[in-house]
Structures are given as structure tokens and as C-alpha cells.
Amino acid sequence: MASAEEHYVTSKQITTRLKRSAGQLDGVLRMMADDRPCDEVLVQLSAVKSSIDKAMKLVIARNINNCVDNMADADVKNLEQSLDLLLKTK
Template sequence: MPETPADKKKMINRLKRAEGQLRGIQKMIADDKACADVMTQLSAVRSSIDRAMGLVVAQNLRNCFENPDADPNDQSKKLDEAINMVIKK
């Protein structure tokens, strides 16, 4: 997770924007907007969420390298978990 208060604030703001986009998409659907327009907005939300996920994983990896565990097996396990988060998509 983001470590500094500034990083946390940025992540929360990013997620709030995505939340706002989702509310906008709900309104578009309720207003019978064109399918292509809805899909464009859904794609934008997906990209935004993918980016947020990438930032969380990057912070996790950065933390693993900057603050390694004393046990190399634990360190390897944490790195594998981070990589699997990215691949799992």
C-alpha cells in the first residue's frame, strides 16, 4: 500500500475519480446513452483501476527491495506474490 500520507491521498483521489466515472456510467445507462459511449467510459475506468493496481504493486515491490526480510525465502515469497498480483489480471 502507499506509504506516505501524500501517496495515500493521491491513491484515494485516483479511486474517487474512478468512483465518479462509475456513477457517470450508471447515469449514462439510465439515460439510454449510446453503447459505444458507455463502452468508452468503461474502458477509461478499467484503465484507471489497472493503473491504481499497478501503483500498489510497484510500491510493494519497492518496499521489498528497500527493506528486505532477513529470511531470503520470505523475501522471495513476497516478490512472487507481487508478481502474481500483476499476472493474475
């Protein structure tokens, strides 16, 4: 089934998320080099962690979606709804 479901999560989305995470982590390293206060560094590290968590969810969603080729349409719809919920969670 070569449809929109097959490309529910694209490699570009995952790559974009990981590049954003890498940029945030570079920022944290600069903050450390500048001896920024601990609380500021921790806020940014938390943002990096959240971004990586979202990238992991995208990878999982893509993997699951690649397994739906032989599923009934109703099952695919239910899975899509579950994936939407997964991607929205923190």
C-alpha cells in the same frame, strides 16, 4: 531507509486514483439510466478500466518499494527505473 524512495507511491495517490475511478463509474451508471448509446457507454467503461489498471499498478509499485529497505543503492535505482516504466505502461 526513510527517504523519498520509501514514499515513491503514496496512499494519497492511490486513493485519488480510486476516487476518480469511482466518479467515472458513477458517470457510467448515469449514462445507463439515461439510455445513452452503447458506444458512448463503452468508451466510458474503457476509461474506468484504464483508471483501475493504473490504481492496481500504483498498489503494486508501493508494495515493491516497501521491500527495498535492505537493497543496495544501485539495485534500488534499477528498481525505481522499472517502476517508472511499469507506471507509464497502459
